[in-house]
Structures are given as C-alpha cells and as structure tokens.
Amino acid sequence: MRVPISWLRTLVPGLTACADEIAARLVRAGLEVEQVHRVGQDVRGVVVAEVLDVQDLTGFAKPIRFCHVSVGQRTHEVVCGATNFAAGDRVAFARPGAVLPGGVDIATRRTYGHTSDGMICSGAELGLTSDAAGILVLPASAPLGGDVVDLLAMRDEVLDIAVTPDRGYQLSVRGVAREAATAFGLALRDPGLEPAAAPSPDGFPVRVEDPELCSRYVARIVYGLDPLARSPLELQRRLTLSGMRSISLAVDVTNAVLLELGQPLHAFDLDALSGAIVVRTARTGERLRTLDGVDRELSEQDLLITDGSGPIALAGVMGGGPTEVTSATTALLIESAHFAPRSVARTARRHRLPSEASRRYERGVDPALAGAAAERAVQLLVELGGATAGPVSDVDGRRPRPALRLPVTAPGRLAGRDYPADVVRRRLQDVGCHVTGAEVLDVVPPPWRPDLAGAADLIEEVVRLEGYDTIPVVLPSAPAGRGLTTQQRLRRTASRSLAAAGLVEVVTPPFVGDEVLASLGGAMTCPRLVNPLSAEESLLRPTLLASLAAAVVRNVSRGITDVALYESGCVFIGSGQSAPSPGVDGPPTAEQRAALDAALPSQPRHVGVAFAGDRASWDAPLSVLVALGRELGLDLDVRAAAADPYHPGRAGELLLDGQRVGLAGELHPRVVAALGLPARTCAGEANLDVLVEAAARRGPPQAVPLSPFPPAAVDVALVVAREVPAAEVEAALRAGAGPLLEGLRLFDVYTGPQVGEGRRSLAYALRLRAPDRTLTDVEVLSTRDAAVAEAARRTGARLRA
Amino acid sequence: MSGPDPLDPATLEQAGTGALAAFAAARSLPELAVTRTEHLGDRSPVALARRAIAGLPGPQKAEAGKRVHALAQSSQAAYEARKVELERQRDERVLAEEAVDVTVLPERPDGARHPLTTISERVADVFVAMGWELAEGPEVEHEWFNFDALNFGGDHPAREMQDTLFVEPAGSGLVLRTHTSPVQVRSMLDRELPVHVVCPGRVYRADALDATHSPVFAQVEGLCVDEGITMAHLRGTLDHLATAVFGEGLRTRIRPNYFPFTEPSAELDLQCFACRGASAGSGAEPCRVCASEGWIEWGGCGMVHPAVLVACGIDPERYSGFAFGMGLERTLMFRHGIESIRDFYEGDSRFTLSLRSEA
C-alpha cells in the first residue's frame, strides 16, 4: 500500500511531523513501512512557459513540432513530440540545466534539424501522472516563469507499507491515518463517517440471494456524466503516487475512493444493464467474458453479479466486458458492496485474478462503509464530471457483532507487566472498539477489524499500542532438562567422525530428476512433488548419492581435484497416502493421529560419502563407514555385493548383525559416465537412523579387563583360493583362536608363482594374551594351530610353506 | 724385573703428565678409549706401579701407595672429563645432523562440518543448557501439522504467504514443511506440560535458488508452554539467545507483526553486531551490515495463539506460551559475512572448509 503523506495529512489535520517521524511511529505500532519514497525533491528548473508559436516539422516518421516558448524575460526554441497543445497554452518547461524526477538532466541539444533549448514536459516525465503521450497543459492562470514544483505541490513523500493478511483496513489511507492519529494522539477526520443519501424505492432493483456471501449491496445511479471530463491534476497526482494509472474520470474516482476508504467500487454502464441486479452463485455452465477479455467458465462456487442477461461481474474480483464503462458512458450504476472474504479469495484464486478489489475483500472490507463510499464517488462525479446524483438502493443484511469479553488484567498477564484499566480501555477505543464494563470488559470491535475475533486479538492491540519496547525482559526458568537424547548425541558423533576422517560436509537440496535416478539404477520408489520448481527435478531423493554426485561434479568443475564429501540428511522412500485433516477444535483422536502419521512416506536419515580424484579408491567409502560404525560402538561387517550403482567387483555391503545397513565402493563406470563424474569416483551410503538406534539399544560400552601379563605375538601366512574373502579367513582365525586372541591384523597379501595359480597368501599377525598368566610357548602354538585349523576347515586355507 | 723403576717418583710424574696430555689430545671417543687403555689399562704405568707396591717393604708401602693413588686419581679424572666433553660434542653433532625442515608437513586430508550443522548445534546447546530439549519431526509433513493446527484457516490468505511445495498424490494433504512449527505441534501433542523445546531443521518453499532465496533452508524454532508464561519471558529468552550466538551486550527488539499461529505476534530484530546500533541516525559512520539501520531482521516470534493450544489439546485458560523462529542461513550470513544463500547449498567444499572453526 502506497500512501502519499499529503493525502494522509488531509485525514489527520493536526499531523505536522515529518515523513520519517510518521514512518517511525507507524513502525512502532506494528505497520511494516518498507520505504519512504521521496518524490519531486530532486526536480529543479521546471517553470511555467507560454507557447508562442508552433511549427509542424515534416519528413519524420512521427509528428514533431518546433516551437518557441516564453518564460517571461526569455524565449526558448524547443522541439516537441506531443501534439496536444497549441500556441497560447501554458506548459511545464524544463530549462537547460533542469533536473527531472529520477535525476534526468536537461540540456540544450540538436535534434530533428533544430536546436532544442529545453523540454516541454509530460505529466509522466514530472512523475505526476501516467500520461506519457501528451504534454501537461497548465491552467492559463499559472504565472509565467513560476516554479512548477511549487505550483503543483509536487514535493511529497510516499509511505510504502507491506500489509499483513490480518490487517485489511491498512489497505486504505483511512486505515493508515487512524494508526497515525493514534500514534501521535491526534484526532482523525474519518471520511467513512460522512453522511450518505438514504435509499429510496426508486433505486435500482437489487436482490441478494445469499446474504452470507454478500452482507451489503449499495447501488447508486449517476446520470449525465460528461464523457469528455478529465480527472483534475490533483486526483491524477494522488493516483500516480499511489501506484495507479489514470484512466478516465469514472474509473479514477472509483480508484480514489478505493484508496482513500478501502472500499472497492465497481461502475457499470447503466445503459448496458437489463433488469434487476441479482447477487447469486454461478450455475453450471455459465460463462463470463471479464474486462481483461478472457472468456471464463464459472464455478458454482463463484459469487456473481447478474442482471437479466446473465453474469455481468465476478463479485469483488472483476467486472464483465459488456457492462464496462466506456468513453461514451454518461449514466452509471455504482456498486459499493461487502462480499465474504473467503468467497472472493476462492474466486480470485480459481481464476488467477488477483486485483486491488479482491486483495481488500480477502482481508475484510468495512461493511459499514458501503453507503459513505458510494456517496463520496457520486459527489466527485457530480463535482468533476457534471453528473447528477440518482437514487440509492441498499440491501443490508449485516448482523450486529457480538461483544468479546476481556478481563481488564488480561493484557498485563500476557505481556508480563501491568496496564492500568483506563489505558486498556483507551487503547481499545483508539482502534475503534466500543468498550463497556469494568473488571471484565465487553468489547465490540469496529466493523473494519474482522481480525479482532478473540481476547488474544484485543490483548495484542493494547500491547502493541503501548509499545513492545515497554515489556520487561525476564528469562524463564525451565525444569531441569535431560540434555540431548542418546540418539541426538550419537548423530553428532557420526558427523564428527566423517569430518575427522577428512571429509567435507555438504548440505544439498533433496530434489532429483527421473533421469539421474534411473542412471543410479535400482528400483527405488520415492515421492513426487505436485508443483516442483523444475520439471527436471520433481522427485524427492530416495538416496543421497544423486545429490552428492551433483556436488562432486560442481567441485570438480570449479577446479577442485581432490574431493571427499559427506552429507547427513533425510531421504524419502515409498510414497505418501491421502489422509483427511482432522478439525482443530481439539487434539486429533488416536485414530486420526495414527492416520496422519501413516500417510507420510518413510523418511530415514542417511549418511552418504563420495570421493573423487586423488583420494578416490574403492576402499575409502567402505573404511570411513566402518570407522563411523566403530565410533558408534558398532562392528560393521563388509561383504562383497554386486548392487547398483556400484562396480560389481569393487563394492561391498555393510552388515550389522547380518542385516544390510549400507553399501559402498567404486561406482559403476556406466554410472560415472552418465553423471559426468571423474573416472573411478567412489561413494557409499548408510542408514544412520538404523545405526544410531542400534547403538543406543546397545547401551553403554562395558570395560574390558586390562591384563597385566605380556602379550605373545605370532604370525601366520595362509594360502587360500583367490575368491575367498579375507573377512572369512579372519572370522575363522578369530573363532579358532578363541578368547586368548587379543588382536589380529592382515599385514601382507601376496599373489604369485610361489603360491600357485588362482591362489593368494594372506599373512596375519596375531596378538595373544591371557588375563591371568603369562602364556607359555605351548599355549601360544596350540592357539595358533587351532586358529589355522579352523581357517582350513572353513576356507580351505593351508599354512604357507 | 728390568727397566726403569715403576715407582720412581720422576717416572710417576712423567706418566701422570703423559696421561693428562694424551687424554686432552684425544679427538674422539674411540681415540679416547685407546688412550685410556694406554694410560689407565692393565699395562699402563699406573697399573705397573700398583703391582710394584706389593713388592715393597712395609714402611715404604704407604708412601708409595699414596703417590700411585694420586696419580691414578688425577689420570682417571682427566679421562672422565675428556669423556664427558667428547660425548657432549658427539651428541651435539648427532642432533645437528638430525635437523629437518619442520615446515615440510605431510598433507593430511582436510575435513569439516557444514556451518549449518555447527550453528544448529550451537543454538540447540544454548537451550539445552537452560533445560530445554531438542525436538525433531519429518520434512514431508501433513498439512494438519504444517497449517491447520497452526491456525492457518483453509482459505486464509496467510496460507499463500508461504509458497508451499506439495507432495503427490495431489490433494493428499502432504507438503514439504514450510517451517519447523509442525515440530512444535507434535511436541505439544506428545510431551507432558510444561514444554520447552528447540527445533532446528530443514524447511522448504517454492522459491528458486538465488542470492537471497533458496527452496530449502534451515530454521530454528523454540517453544515454551507453561502456566504464567509472558511476553517478558519471550524477550528474556531472545536476548539470551542473541548474546549466546553473537556475543555479550547485544540486544534484541520486537515489533508488532502478524503470524496466524501467534497473538500477539512480533518481528524480531537483532541489534547490528557490527556497529552495535551506532550507525543509526544521521551523521554516524555508515554500516554495511545493517545498512545503517542499527538493527537487522532476524526472525519472528509471539505468544502461542489460543487456537493453536486448543488444537494441541492444551487449555488456553490455564496455559500460555511463546514461540520464536529464525533462519539459520541469515544468522550465519551476519556472523561470517556470507554474501549469497546459494553458497550453503551448492556443496562447494571451499565454503565448508573456510567456515569450519566453531569459534
């Protein structure tokens, strides 16, 4: 909402503070003043001049005039492209050296074969009107050489206010003026209280079928409008500063009333109407060609204005073409109505037709205003357009608003400070409430405040007008807390372990495209967005690898050759279901709650890693994930696995107690190529929720007894068939060695002629120790032999010769 | 026995002088060892003299013994001193030879956690230290939690303030949560009163990624519901958070605003941590961080709307509560001078690495 300060001052006569001060007070009262625009402040050197002669130049693509103008003592020659003036007219003339709005400098220049010693200005060039085609012709009384800025009161400030959805009344100069008057303790001259002509039986026939959707419908007839009458400069200036275009007197007047009072008006061409106005919802199959030329199919929920011919307007949203006011219109029917916010909102949304009117109706228009607003418009048309006021009809289905009950201490109790009873009453009256009662107030909110629906809303008014800055600052005491949950702490541990392993954390958007997902292979189902930002990325990722791959590509493309990334984030698996929304009059029942939760897709938290470039090696993702498990107190087993999107011979699954919790390894060359990754990119992913839950279930780790006796070291080299995984040999050695085995390490892998074709040698260092004695050589050797025997039994291993 | 008398005083004197000179002349520990054998070994003049004492008559034994002992002692002392000196020289030489260029360090892979992770933890820790708990919830959420229970009426324009990403099936009521407030709803439904929870998390809006917008961003919200909770408590909590995150002495300011789920509602401003508000007003040094406003917009807050309490099964006559929320990217952009919100989500490892310090 753009509010010219000059307009504001007309409604708050005592308001003398500067624009910045006004803006600051309004901000304190809760209005979001986004900017104070200054207009006309930088304009210099534009003076009143008289056109002495006009010579039409020929030979150009468009009409060009060469004129002489006088500013009093001096005469200037000037070239001008407009044709709406004649010798003898007084015009706004920018002399060489003048500055126009926006810092446009005017200088003498050579154009169309002549010297142009200045410029004759249009209203648009002066920032006064939206008329850029014709120049601004001033009244004959304008003094030659006089400063146009002073003459037209061009210096102004405009408040740009962002209006929150609950405060529709601020979408009017009247509403903002009320706040300004309260903020400065001044009286408001409320144009909404001006008397209006009473309805009479000869008013235009109006019938409202659904008073729930249209609680008020005032229609005023205006005759004898001069179709050539133009809006005066002051009206055009106000509209322009408020961000609207001047169109015709009738439209300008309805817009001016809309801006000043917040009451949308619609003007119909009276002669185009047939029969009575009926306000009703649309019937199946009805259509309407709206002002924007679109032929619209109507919904049965659209509220319409109709006449004998059918629909003539979408109530509160947009009028129809056939009844539109044209340049030939001399008789009007002015509609000033109140439509239900919800109905207008739905219709505007359904037809994608947000308008100045619908914005206001959606947020609630003052139903008491209809008469005064129509009256104001009629008066302006009489005054400026030579029209005659006709009769009034008023279908008034308003119901009185019930009083809200507010304990006078309630604002203080919620704010945490005291407000004297008289302050509470006065502040409620400031916003327009009717207040009675003492200990408990009966408060009837004003009609322009539909948002005041409960005690909490009244409390806010008192607290905001007294100033949030007067509320004390007190730290509340919470009950003794239990700190983070085990799961929350373990998740932090997991993240730290990956960073400590030299990986860089990334956070990526979860949107992924079908193509990328297909190239990762595997049959993954995941939810799809109804309204994705990009049609190419309409899925919610079921795996972190898609996002990580994109991050790797981005890093590489930026010249980072050694990439090791990780992400901890949600993935989305399966698809959601529909579940009806329970009411909000109380908590959902257990069944409703269960249905809501069951409707959601599965959303586990995963951890993903990716390596590319110098550090990319098939084992890197496996070992960082195994290390992560160890940080959580879990021993993850690795088993070879051929699974998408991995290299079939260079990937493994991570097992926790035999259950797969993750996969990692080198990516399949086909995937690497499809995603544009560097060759040999490696990656891995594990379900962090499962790991964390398992770790939490395991509870605190138990201490191992620290034997004071010396360990015994013994090495074994075993020859096994090449396809036997080392993990199986290791498991067998552990099982065979029994409780004396303290540690085991694979220190050499050898393939070559000494061990034979298709075989390899695995050399392990075993560390043995007993809790209660020093081991004898015999014990050491028998333990070793038992380990080797078990390895031989399980894997066919034999001791290397 | 032939040759000179080993006990002859002149011989002994000469042997002593010879030993001292020889030890002093030894240039290395091996050389010294050779010299030691010569002057203190079994065949040295001292050893010979000791053995000769045995053959002396009793009265002369004592005097000769004294002389031989003095010689042995002085020679031994000279030897020891020289040994210490030569060992010191050797150690020095070895250490000098072992010197390295300490500036040549093997490269260690550089890891780091994302600043959004560390700021989430930091904010959570501030509240956990006050006895609050950390609450979480799903990112694909049902509208009932994201809107209905938060007093967004079905056709309320506020529902359109937040450009929502809807999840299929169309009309199912599933959305990507537009704020972390549904976690507050779940907390009120699932926890015993009083409730004190802090909820950090990722949220989503239908905004294309540019310098100031992102379809995904991180929020942290807090909720406190108990008997007798006031706006004064809200202000106290916000001031505490500001101090904990940005440093001592920074204040917050609240201005009236509108949110469907709070009443009264307020916009939350933070005193500019760069100029501490000093840039506001004419003539002061301009401040880039706050555009010389003295304050920066940080988030929103208010007293929990009674309708929200009712939808969560809490009696608004008995309980009241406050809630607040802020964007974590914005918080970090202020703290670290980050220019574009894009940087958080592009995955450029240089970004994460440059902000790894939790200082």
Ligand SMILES: [Zn+2]
């Ligand atoms: Zn600043």
